[in-house]
Amino acid sequence: MLMRLAIATLWRRRARTALTTAGVAVAAAMLLDMVMLGSGMRESFRGFLEQQDYHLRMTPRGTMPFDSEATIGGATALLARVASDPDVAGVAPVLGGKLFVPRGDSVVSGFALGIAPGIQADYVIAEGREIAAPNETVWNGALLEAAGRRIGDTVRVSAGYDPQLRRFTGARELVIVGRGRFVMLSGGELAGAVTLATLQAMGGADRSDRISVALVRVRDGASADSVAARLERSEPQMSAISTEAALRFVDERLGYFRQLAFILASVSLAVGFLLVTTLVTVSVNERIGEIAVLRAIGVARWRIVAQVMVEGVVLSTVGAVMGLGLGLITAKWLNGILASFPGLPAAFDFFLFEPAAAYKALGLLVLCGILAGVWPAWRASTLPIAKTLREEAVA
Amino acid sequence: MVLSARDLRREYAVAGRPVAAVKGISLDVAAGEYVAIVGPSGCGKSTLLNLLGAIDRPTSGSLTIAGRDVSRLSDAEATRFRLTQIGFVFQRFYLMPTLTAAENVELPMAEAKLPRGAREARARELLGYVGLDGRADHRPFQLSGGEQQRVAIARALANRPALLLADEPTGELDARTGAEMIEMFARLNADGTTLVVVTHDEDLAKAAKRVVHLRDGVIVDDTGPRA
Numbered sequence: 001m002l003m004r005l006a007i008a009t010l011w012r013r014r015a016r017t018a019l020t021t022a023g024v025a026v027a028a029a030m031l032l033d034m035v036m037l038g039s040g041m042r043e044s045f046r047g048f049l050e051q052q053d054y055h056l057r058m059t060p061r062g063t064m065p066f067d068s069e070a071t072i073g074g075a076t077a078l079l080a081r082v083a084s085d086p087d088v089a090g091v092a093p094v095l096g097g098k099l100f101v102p103r104g105d106s107v108v109s110g111f112a113l114g115i116a117p118g119i120q121a122d123y124v125i126a127e128g129r130e131i132a133a134p135n136e137t138v139w140n141g142a143l144l145e146a147a148g149r150r151i152g153d154t155v156r157v158s159a160g161y162d163p164q165l166r167r168f169t170g171a172r173e174l175v176i177v178g179r180g181r182f183v184m185l186s187g188g189e190l191a192g193a194v195t196l197a198t199l200q201a202m203g204g205a206d207r208s209d210r211i212s213v214a215l216v217r218v219r220d221g222a223s224a225d226s227v228a229a230r231l232e233r234s235e236p237q238m239s240a241i242s243t244e245a246a247l248r249f250v251d252e253r254l255g256y257f258r259q260l261a262f263i264l265a266s267v268s269l270a271v272g273f274l275l276v277t278t279l280v281t282v283s284v285n286e287r288i289g290e291i292a293v294l295r296a297i298g299v300a301r302w303r304i305v306a307q308v309m310v311e312g313v314v315l316s317t318v319g320a321v322m323g324l325g326l327g328l329i330t331a332k333w334l335n336g337i338l339a340s341f342p343g344l345p346a347a348f349d350f351f352l353f354e355p356a357a358a359y360k361a362l363g364l365l366v367l368c369g370i371l372a373g374v375w376p377a378w379r380a381s382t383l384p385i386a387k388t389l390r391e392e393a394v395a
Numbered sequence: 396m397v398l399s400a401r402d403l404r405r406e407y408a409v410a411g412r413p414v415a416a417v418k419g420i421s422l423d424v425a426a427g428e429y430v431a432i433v434g435p436s437g438c439g440k441s442t443l444l445n446l447l448g449a450i451d452r453p454t455s456g457s458l459t460i461a462g463r464d465v466s467r468l469s470d471a472e473a474t475r476f477r478l479t480q481i482g483f484v485f486q487r488f489y490l491m492p493t494l495t496a497a498e499n500v501e502l503p504m505a506e507a508k509l510p511r512g513a514r515e516a517r518a519r520e521l522l523g524y525v526g527l528d529g530r531a532d533h534r535p536f537q538l539s540g541g542e543q544q545r546v547a548i549a550r551a552l553a554n555r556p557a558l559l560l561a562d563e564p565t566g567e568l569d570a571r572t573g574a575e576m577i578e579m580f581a582r583l584n585a586d587g588t589t590l591v592v593v594t595h596d597e598d599l600a601k602a603a604k605r606v607v608h609l610r611d612g613v614i615v616d617d618t619g620p621r622a
Contacts, residue, residue, distance in 0.1 A: 001498065001505040008493030293489040296450050297550070298478020299506050301470065386451035389485070390441065 002303050006310040009283060020279040021319045024272050028323020028365050031268035033331050033351060035361040038261035040352035045250050048183060048348070049243045052121035054092060054215035055224040057241045058082065058231065071095065071210040072238065082214060082231060087222035092119045095199050096212040099192050100158040100168050101147040107168075108146045110190030112159060113182075114199025114211075121183075121215055123193060127151060128178030134198045138178040143190040151176050157192070159202035170202035186341075216240070265361070272319065272365050276312045276372035284308060284376040291380045292388035301381040308377035309370060316369020320362040328353065396459075397557050397589045398424040398447060403456035405442050416442040418612035419456065424558070429584040430591045431603030439612040440593040441562055447591060448481050448560045449473045461557040478507055482551030484561035488543040490535040496522060496546045497531040503553040514553075521549035525579065541572035548579065552588070559583065561592040565599055577602045 010017045060070040072078060075093060083091050095114035100107050113122055117131040123138065128151045131138055137157065139149070149155055154175050158168030174194065182191045200207045216231070218224045228240035241249075284291065291304060331351035338350045405417040416439045424430055432440050445451035446458060449465045450473075458465045461480050468476055477483075490499045497518045504514035522531050525545035535543055544564060551559055564580070565573035577599050584590050584604070592599060600606050608616035 001494075001502060005491060005493060012493050289487075289489060290491060293483075293485065294491075294502075295474070296448070296477065296483050297503050297506075298474055298476075298481075298554075299502075300474050303506070384451075386442070386445040389445075389450075392487070 002299070002307045003310055006307045007314065009287065010311055010314060013283070016279065016282075017315070020275055021315055021322065023275045024316055024319025024365070024369070025322035025326055027268040027272035027275065028320045028362060029327035029330055031265050031272070031361050031365055032323060032327030032358055033334070034261040034265035034268065035357050036327070036331050036351035036353055038258050038265070039354060039357065040350050041254055041257065041348075042247060042250060043352045043354070044349040046243065046247055049246060052183070052215060053217065054090075054121055055218040055243055056216035056228050056231070057246070058214040058216060058235070058238045059212070059241065061237055061239045063239065069096070071207070071212050072214075073210050075209050075211040075214075078235065078238075079211075079214060081234065082216060085227065085231065087219050087227045087230075088216055089219045090119060090217040092116055092121060092215040092217075093196055093211040094120070094122060094213045094215065095196055095203075095207065095210060097159055097199055097203055097207065100161060101143070101149075101155055103147050108143070108190065110143045110146075110192060111185065112199055113191065113193040114196040115193050116196055120193070123180035123182040123191075125178045126181045128176075131177060131193065131195060134195050135172065135174055136177045137174040137192050137194045138180040139176055139192040140180055140182050140185070140190065142188055143192050144176070144179060146190050149176055151179060157202075159199065159207075160204075170204055172198065172202055174198075269365060269368050272316065273368040273372050276315050276369045277375065279315060280308060280312050280373050281376040281379075283311060284380045288380075288383065288388055289392035292383060292385050292392065295381075295383075295385045296389065304381040305377040308380050309373035312369045312373025312377075313366065316366045316372070319369075320365050323365070324358070324362060327358075396423050397426045397428075397461060398422070398591070399459045400447065401457045403443070403446055403453045403458060405439075405446060405451065406454045415454075416612055417446065417453070420609075420612070420614055422607065422614070422617075424589060424591060426557075426589055427584070427587060428589055429580070429602075429604040430607060431600040431605070432591065432593045432607045432609060433595070433600050434609035434615075436595075438609045440609055442612075443609065444560055444562050444591070444593045447558075448483060449477050478503060479554050480557045482554075482556035482559040484544070484547050484551050484559065484564045486563035486566040488535070488540070488547045488567070490543055490546055490550070492535050495532050495534055496527060496538065496542075496549075499535070499546055500549045500553055503550060507554050517553065518549070521552055522546070524552075525549045539572070540568050541575055544568065544572075544576060545579065548583070552583075558589050558591065561590065561594075563594055563596075564592065565594065565596045574598065 060072050063070050079091050079093055082088055093116055097112040097114065098109060099112040100109050115122060144150065154173055156171055157174050159170035161168050180193065185191050200209065218227050224242040225244065228242045231240040232238065294304060335349060335351050339348055400420060400422045403417055403420045404415060406413040406415045420443060432443060434440050446453050449468065453466050463476065465476060491502065500518040500521055501514045504517060519531065522528060525548055527542060527545055530538060530542060538546065565576050568576060573596065580590060580592065581602050592603060594600055606618045607614055
């Protein structure tokens with residue numbers, strides 16, 4: 001019955017209870033968003049890397065994949081040497097470049113990828129088919145739209161522009177055979193893929209037998225870091241970056257985000273704690289006469305504590321549940337804003353919902369709600385009955 | 396004897412100095428007695444009632460209620476004792492505003508772990524006894540002052556206490572309702588309830604079978620039991 005009394009007390013002051021619960025929900029939503037932000041980018045990045053199903057990325061020493069226009073010469077021999085490593089299960093070369101497509105009097109330019117069809121990991125076919133011949137190409141939707149082309153069209157594509165001669169270079173007639181979703185590119189970025197050999201040929205002598213990145217798949221059971229170290233020793237002109245090393249690099253870069261997320265999450269917890277403490281304290285102060293009477297008629301001290309603490313638990317639990325929904329909605333909204341930053345993959349998630357972490361964070365908020373009730377509950381249970389009744393009578 | 400107080404003294408610290416509100420009171424109340432404690436404001440009536448009800452501890456002296464030395468009980472023991480042996484009626488009724496009349500009456504029984512069916516039946520019986528049969532589902536704000544005080548009396552009787560204590564029970568009531576309350580107390584006593592009432596109300600005091608006069612924390616007159 002005392003538990004009912006606790007709930008009824010909250011119901012009695014509906015507007016105040018609703019406002020406090022809303023405040024706790026906002027704090028919970030912020031806490032959840034900060035927890036999601038704290039791990040979201042890292043895990044999202046890991047998802048991208050693992051989605052490619054390659055464990056190492058070999059780039060010219062000191063560069064990150066496509067961080068610069070640097071390329072590696074002697075690619076055929078290099079790829080053969082890498083593939084001969086006993087712990088290497090496969091190698092996928094990639095050459096980055098530009099492509100220029102005429103449209104009326106203007107030209108549409110985009111990002112070109114020279115890949116090895118069948119083992120490439122840079123796009124997935126959304127429509128049409130994969131490249132099967134040197135004169136075939138796969139474009140993303142943005143490039144198709146910008147160039148006003150469709151699958152099946154034959155287009156003249158250039159790989160470079162000579163500003164002195166004012167003409168495009170490395171032109172080829174290519175047939176668009178598919179529409180691809182390029183996983184590492186941002187939403188509006190224009191991109192197309194051709195075979196590695198085609199892009200090397202279109203690039204002329206500058207691109208001949210060169211690649212930008214080699215994606216390396218490590219055999220099951222082998223350590224990616226060990227293979228990376230071995231390849232770096234045998235190919236000193238190259239950096240071999242494992243997924244874990246890349247994540248460590250990302251971690252360093254994202255340190256500020258995590259610190260910010262931690263501070264804001266702590267603030268959210270403190271706000272939730274203070275809100276619940278304030279409401280429960282006010283509620284106890286209002287009912288101090290009632291509580292004294294309950295004690296006078298024989299209600300045990302611990303039951304008063306439980307009654308007051310139930311109020312805190314109900315407020316924080318309802319707030320946390322509401323905050324879960326609110327947090328997910330705001331995360332989606334914020335993600336939409338942040339993901340539109342230039343240069344970020346379109347499907348990159350800043351806020352990653354991990355149930356265990358989310359429930360742990362909200363559990364922490366509920367725990368704060370419980371703790372928030374401790375002081376007012378202790379105060380309610382230890383008030384001197386006779387003195388309180390006398391003061392209430394005078395009041 | 397239901398109640399036996401010997402040399403009860405209660406001091407409070409006021410501005411760092413002890414001030415005695417009750418100065419060595421001895422009082423015996425037999426089962427079935429109806430005692431009114433009267434006296435001017437500040438004479439120690441309510442302090443004495445709090446001591447008799449085990450919601451305050453005497454600075455010195457002893458108090459035995461229903462054969463138990465109340466002055467030596469721990470807080471938990473005193474709480475349990477109040478629940479089972481003492482019924483309280485307050486000037487301001489102090490019903491729980493969120494509970495119905497029946498639930499207010501059930502509250503002490505629920506605390507005493509009485510099964511739901513038994514306490515609902517007892518609450519109905521008690522509300523009938525105080526003349527509130529049809530008001531069981533009403534909340535305090537839907538009841539008049541007199542009706543609220545009747546619910547408070549029913550609540551005080553819930554666990555069949557050895558002693559019923561009332562602090563100015565007619566203090567918040569108009570003359571007509573106060574008269575009804577005086578009749579109610581007389582009926583309670585006639586039905587066997589031992590009553591100790593603190594009051595300024597002369598009519599209520601007259602209705603008691605014994606009147607104890609207090610002044611400056613001491614008993615100055617005790618009419619003794621009268622028929």
